Amino acid sequence: MEDELVDGVLNTELLKSLRKKKCWTQEKLAANAGLSLRTVQRAEGKGTSSSETLLALASALDTTSDSLVTFRSAAAEADDIASVKIHRKRSQVVGYACAALGVICAYLAISYSLVNGYVEVGNAAMWYGCIASFTSVCLGVMGVIKRQESANLGSSLAK
Structure with a gap:
């Protein structure tokens, strides 16, 4: 099971938006990030991810990992x-x-x-x-x- 982010959650709307901006499906994002389809689905659906997954998604989407995380007050x-x-x-x-x-x-x-x-x-x-x-x-x-x-x-x- 993946370790969930401790300080925040993935900004699922931004993640989906960046993926769609590249005209990628979840399968294409998973392939470019070196992740399983299920991991991408979980990240976009629930906002849960390990730090390794966060880094892989950020790299594939040409953004920083900090920009994908929403911190809760x-x-x-x-x-x-x-x-x-x-x-x-x-x-x-x-x-x-x-x-x-x-x-x-x-x-x-x-x-x-x-x-x-x-x-x-x-x-x-x-x-x-x-x-x-x-x-x-x-x-x-x-x-x-x-x-x-x-x-x-x-x-x-x-x-």
Whole structure:
């Protein structure tokens, strides 16, 4: 796997523009740069590249490697992190809401069966207990996952 650029990302629009200015296909650029077609596709699509690939692309396109790289500001990085945190928080809220809805539906179904005589009191109590236990385990797992994600986000910020 290629090492991604640490300080910036490839300016994919400029890369495509320079290639098209030469009337080259991605295959032609790959051949002139000594790269695989897949590497050129990845560079143009995702903006990821190793430093060796960056140098090869710049040389083939008669430009400098610095001109192909877009550097991200600290504010843009902070915005991305805030966006990830908001998305995770929304996902967590949806997860808890779905768990609560599932528990409510299960309790209603058992209560309905109990009231209408489909289930005896002892069996209903057993099913209530099973649902409570299952819900506790699910919420515990969700808490562990949240803690793990928070630790991962914190370690990625430290890098």
